[in-house]
Amino acid sequence: MHIVDGALANEVALAGAAMTAAGVAVGLRALTPERIPAAGVLSAAFFVSSLIHVPLGPVSAHLTLSGLAGLVLGWAAFPALFVGLTLQTAFLGFGGVTALGVNTLAMAGPAVAVWALCGRGAARGGPQAAALWGATAGALAIALGAVVVAGALALGGPAFRPAAALALAAHVPLMAVEAALTAAAVGLLRRVRPEALGAAAALFLPARARR
Amino acid sequence: LGRARPHDPASVLGAGVRGPLDRLDPRARVLGAVVWAVGVVALSDLAALAAAAALAAGLTVAAGVPCGALLRRVAALDGFLLAAVATLPFSTPGAPAAEVLGLTATREGLRLAAEIALTANAAALAAIALVGALDPVAFGRALGRLGAPPALAQLTAFALRYVDVLAQEGRRLRAAMKARGFRPGPDGRSLRAFGWLVGMTLVRALDRSDRILDAMKCRGYDGRAPAADGPPFGPADALFGAGVAAALVGLHAAQALR
Numbered sequence: 001m002h003i004v005d006g007a008l009a010n011e012v013a014l015a016g017a018a019m020t021a022a023g024v025a026v027g028l029r030a031l032t033p034e035r036i037p038a039a040g041v042l043s044a045a046f047f048v049s050s051l052i053h054v055p056l057g058p059v060s061a062h063l064t065l066s067g068l069a070g071l072v073l074g075w076a077a078f079p080a081l082f083v084g085l086t087l088q089t090a091f092l093g094f095g096g097v098t099a100l101g102v103n104t105l106a107m108a109g110p111a112v113a114v115w116a117l118c119g120r121g122a123a124r125g126g127p128q129a130a131a132l133w134g135a136t137a138g139a140l141a142i143a144l145g146a147v148v149v150a151g152a153l154a155l156g157g158p159a160f161r162p163a164a165a166l167a168l169a170a171h172v173p174l175m176a177v178e179a180a181l182t183a184a185a186v187g188l189l190r191r192v193r194p195e196a197l198g199a200a201a202a203l204f205l206p207a208r209a210r211r
Numbered sequence: 212l213g214r215a216r217p218h219d220p221a222s223v224l225g226a227g228v229r230g231p232l233d234r235l236d237p238r239a240r241v242l243g244a245v246v247w248a249v250g251v252v253a254l255s256d257l258a259a260l261a262a263a264a265a266l267a268a269g270l271t272v273a274a275g276v277p278c279g280a281l282l283r284r285v286a287a288l289d290g291f292l293l294a295a296v297a298t299l300p301f302s303t304p305g306a307p308a309a310e311v312l313g314l315t316a317t318r319e320g321l322r323l324a325a326e327i328a329l330t331a332n333a334a335a336l337a338a339i340a341l342v343g344a345l346d347p348v349a350f351g352r353a354l355g356r357l358g359a360p361p362a363l364a365q366l367t368a369f370a371l372r373y374v375d376v377l378a379q380e381g382r383r384l385r386a387a388m389k390a391r392g393f394r395p396g397p398d399g400r401s402l403r404a405f406g407w408l409v410g411m412t413l414v415r416a417l418d419r420s421d422r423i424l425d426a427m428k429c430r431g432y433d434g435r436a437p438a439a440d441g442p443p444f445g446p447a448d449a450l451f452g453a454g455v456a457a458a459l460v461g462l463h464a465a466q467a468l469r
Contacts, residue, residue: 004288005252006330007295013252028362033434036362037427038420040369041377045416047370048377049409051223065409072413079363083370090342090350091224093284095291096331097248097338153295159323162298170294180399184406185413193414 002088002095002103003149009156016152017101020082023108027078035076042073043080047087064174067141068182070111071122071134072189072196077111078104102152110144123197127190130197134186139179146171223378224371227346230275236441237345237353239448243455244341248334250459256466257322260329263462267336274340284343288335289328296324347371355439365436373419380415384408 008016031039046069053062069077082104088094095103114137122133149171150164189196232240251263271281300308305319342350351371355364388404395401424432 002291004292004295004327004331005248005334006327007292010252024363025360028360031362031366033432034424036365036434037369037423038417040366041373041416041420041423042413043366043370044373044377045412047374048223048381049412051378052381052405052408063405063409068409068413079366080370083363083367086367087224087347087370087374090338090345091347093288093335093339093343097245097334098252159299159303159320162302163295166294166298177402180402181406181409184403185410188407188410189413192410193417196413196417 002085003099003152005096005098007096007156007160008099008102008152012152012155013098013102015101016099016103016105020078020101020104020108023078023105023112024082027075027080027082027108027112030075031079039073039076039080040083042069043083046080047084050084050088063181064107064142064145064178065138065182066107066111066145067114067118067137067139067178068134068185069107070113070115070141071119071137071182071186073111074115074119075112077115078108081108081111102148106145106148106152109148110141113144114141119197122186122190123194125190127187130190131183131187135179135183137186138182139175142171142175142178223374224347225280225343227349228275228277228344230273230344232274232341232344234447235451236444236448237349238357239444239451240341240345241350241353241357243451244338247337247341247455247459250463251330251333251337254330254462254466255326256469257325257329258469259462259466260326260333262465263458264329264333264336266458267333267340270340271336274344276340276344280343281339284339285332285336288331292328292331296327299324299327347374352439352441356441361436364439368436369423373416376419377412377416381408381412384411 046065049065050063066077066081069081073080085095085100085104085107089097089100089103117140118133118137122130122137125133146168150168153160153167154164186197235243247267251260251267254260254263300316300320300323301311301314303317303320303323305317307315308318308321309316345353348368348371351364351368354367355361359367385408388408393401393404395405
């Protein structure tokens with residue numbers, strides 16, 4: 001879900017922007033010149049994949065894929081998802097200009113978190129184990145993102161709490177969808193392109209940690 | 212080079228709108244949209260916000276944004292908006308105004324919902340006119356010239372360049388699935404197929420990025436991109452900046468006087 005302009009308290013919007021700026025700065029340090037083309041093309045791939053609409057009973061939801069982005073890109077997911085969200089805000093009308101910080105934090109923060117938690121497992125196990133780690137990462141990334149969105153809304157005051165609760169509840173079916181999808185995608189990557197999952201660990205670490 | 216990409220009607224991000232705003236520097240348009248959004252978010256008076264939304268709607272007409280594209284973006288925006296404000300009339304304490312399905316909507320709650328709805332539309336309509344109608348390539352260059360870190364500017368440039376290429380590849384994969392009898396439904400099989408589709412898109416994207424890097428190295432790429440330069444701000448940009456500032460000052464003054 002994307003938050004629109006005017007729905008956030010000023011302090012929350014500012015804090016989100018500051019945290020996103022910090023995350024993007026760390027992520028950019030992980031990008032050596034060699035990896036910029038890969039990160040850029042992957043950022044386009046995630047943007048395009050997020051336009052796939054999956055039927056969910058009477059409605060359809062568009063994919064987020066933040067868990068998968070984290071597993072493939074590691075810290076570089078922060079700038080990559082920031083670029084994707086900037087394009088969505090500017091060209092597609094998804095989310096507000098002043099809420100871009102919080103909206104990025106809700107996708108990229110969980111992406112980096114699930115990479116830290118599940119990245120190793122997804123890169124090392126067999127295809128089945130990798131798929132299981134992928135399912136965990138997919139569901140967890142959506143859950144964490146929902147918590148960020150709901151928390152940012154709820155900080156606006158008691159009147160926003162039902163809206164925040166609604167946002168949390170709406171993400172539950174999405175968790176199941178993204179878990180199944182990420183499991184299949186990670187299982188496939190593990191089988192046909194295992195280095196794509198190891199790449200995050202080996203190549204997208206911040207420069208200092210790699211040494 | 213500014214308009215290297217041919218017009219593609221199936222383009223995901225649109226291919227820019229030809230209009231009177233073309234005379235402005237893309238940097239001025241991006242800055243204008245951000246300053247406008249911040250100024251509008253700082254408003255709280257409903258009349259001032261309605262005036263701001265009307266001004267922004269006028270700007271989309273002036274920019275010549277096609278009706279269909281405008282409606283699609285406003286529909287996307289207002290979908291997210293509705294999710295955020297639908298509960299507010301019922302959850303804000305205050306004087307009762309209406310009963311819906313046994314729930315009491317308050318005047319204060321309705322006011323708050325209207326305030327957010329007007330703010331979101333006023334900010335987003337201006338962004339659609341100023342930034343969404345830009346040629347995506349011009350947008351990427353403008354970010355670089357506005358002082359975005361070089362790596363971020365390069366990342367944006369790559370993403371902009373390959374969004375449509377990958378969207379086409381995705382369409383080919385979807386066509387291949389359809390040709391083999393795939394019908395999407397809300398079941399596990401479909402989700403697994405979509406997951407493989409996403410995974411294959413990533414595999415192809417990674418292969419493509421290897422070829423891109425090789426081609427770039429062939430041409431002497433060493434991590435630096437040539438600095439994006441272009442003409443400085445002109446009189447049209449000054450006029451536009453003054454207009455945005457005057458509109459915001461006027462709206463805030465009107466709010467203070469009421």
